[in-house]
Amino acid sequence: MALRLLWHPNQWIEGPEKEQFKQLLGSKFSGEATLFASGRCALLAILRSLRLSPGEEVIVQGYTCVVVPNAIAAAGMKPVFVDIERDTLNLDIEETANAITPKTRAIICQHTFGIPADTKGLRALCDRHSLILIEDCAHVIPDSGGPSEIGRHGDLLFFSFGRDKAISGVSGGAVVCKKADLRTPLRTLEKQATPLGRVNIMQYLFYPLLYALARPLYGIGIGKILLALAGKIHLLPKILTQSEKKGIMPPTLCGMPNACAALALAQLQSLRDINDHRRMLTSYYATHPLLRAYAVRSSLSLPSLPLQKFPLFLPQAEKIRKKLKQRNIHLHDGWTGCVICPANADTSAAGYCDDDDPSAEMVGEQILSLPTHPGMTLHDAQRLVDALHTSL
Ligand SMILES: Cc1ncc(COP(=O)(O)O)c(C=O)c1O
Incomplete structure (x- = not known):
């Protein structure tokens, strides 16, 4: 589809797919959908629509992506970080309740890696304090197979259709x-x-084509060279700019191109299949006797969740990732060694003070996540677990 779209530049900016995508999203989640260039722009749009006063507070969890507090700051508000539960990687309700002040206006709950946050509990808390509940669905889009608690209780939901x-x-x-x-x-x-x-x-349309070429050639070194060259000539779109890593989000809201909406629409129409594939891999990892002992507790629930990745806690996580890299297995995903991710983001510029969220800090140190993406087969997962076994 990306290749076809490349030849039709008249469909890149506007086209019928944007409207179809909006209608389908809106009907799936019983609300009205609006599209923006990224998840961070969608969050900024939400915060602007709330017309909050400067300095008002928005609660967000530790162990999040730097673009989330950046959007809060870009809207003129203050991110207040709250610690997470080790068993869910999501907001701790008690800590959230303790962080509410007269300046708090909204709570953003993140369904980390697709593990559902306690939206019922957060809804009750928001109702008690007249706060807005925003669900960050960047990591998961539920289908008819669940998880049903995602997208039900929030006043507003936002989604990311980024590459991962x-x-x-x-x-x-x-x-x-x-x-x-x-x-x-x-x-x-x-x-x-x-x-x-x-x-x-x-750049966006070239991205799937480049990776389709580079991935199978990565093991023999050619894929790596191809991607390095593409990076040098600015063919690879950046996920984060240098200024975003320093806590600054540009104030301009950008729209979602029709070309990206067309790619995302095709996937949304196959959501059940995509999620079932993730469920199958989640279930494989969750029932593997070696992994069960290390898995984040809530990811073991049955029926299995369509996780975006399967998180484990291993005290030697970084060492193991390095060992696996030598075998051409790349598990660095930007969510390791950080509370405000990735690890090279400026934590204090994002407003986080060291030691504030001890569980989130521990998670950042010990986490090692296994992929569940559509390009990963069960055979790949079995090979990965075997390699992990020999690296422990
Ligand atoms: C939890 C979370 N929320 C929001 C976003 C923002 O999404 P986007 O990259 O589309 O701006 C990300 C991006 O990685 C994320 O991980």
Whole structure:
């Protein structure tokens, strides 16, 4: 599809797929969908639509991506980090309740790697304090097979269609709004969003093609050279800019290109198959006798979850990743060695103070996650677990 779209530049910015994608998302989650260039832009749009006053607080979990606190700061608000539960990698409800002040206006709950946060508990907390509940669904899009608690209790949901997310448009983001009074401001923000340039869109369309070529050639070194060359001539889109790593998000809201919406729409239409594949790999990892002892407790629940990746806690996680890398198995995913991820993001610029969230810090040190993406077969997973076994 990316190859076909490359030959049709008249469909890159506008086209029917954007509207179809919005309709399908909105109907799946019983709200109105608006599209933006990325998950971070979608979050910024939500925060702007709330018209909060500068300095008001938004609660967010430790162990998150730096773009989340960046969007809060770009909207003029203060991120307040709350510790997570080791068993779910999601907000700890008690700690969340303790962090609420008269300045708190919203709570963002992240379903880390697809593990459902306690949205019922958070909904009750938000109702008690008149707060807005925002669900960050960047890592998971539930289907008819569940998990049903995701996307049900939030006032607003946002999604990312980045290249490593639940479904991919290479880039893109969406808001699903369930609050009638916020639909018009969000529609206006979507209409006013700046369209992405054609060079950006071309990079996005080249990305799946480049990886399709480079991945099978990675083991013999050619894939690595190909990707390095593509990076040098700026053909590879960057996930994070240098200034984003330093805590700064550009204030311009950008729109989702039709080309990315077309890629994401095709995946949303196959969501059940994509999620079933993730369930199958999650179930394999969760029932493997070697892994059970190290797995994050909630990821072992049955029926299995369509996890974006399968997290383990291993005290020697970094050492093991290095050993596996020597065997051409690459498990560095940007969510290791950090509370505000990736590890080279400026934690203090994001507003986090060392030692504030001890569980999140421990998770960052000990986590090692196994992939469940659509390109990963059961055979790959079996080989990975065998390699992991010999590296322990
Ligand atoms: C938990 C979480 N929320 C939001 C985002 C933002 O998504 P995007 O990269 O599309 O801006 C990310 C991105 O990695 C994420 O991991």
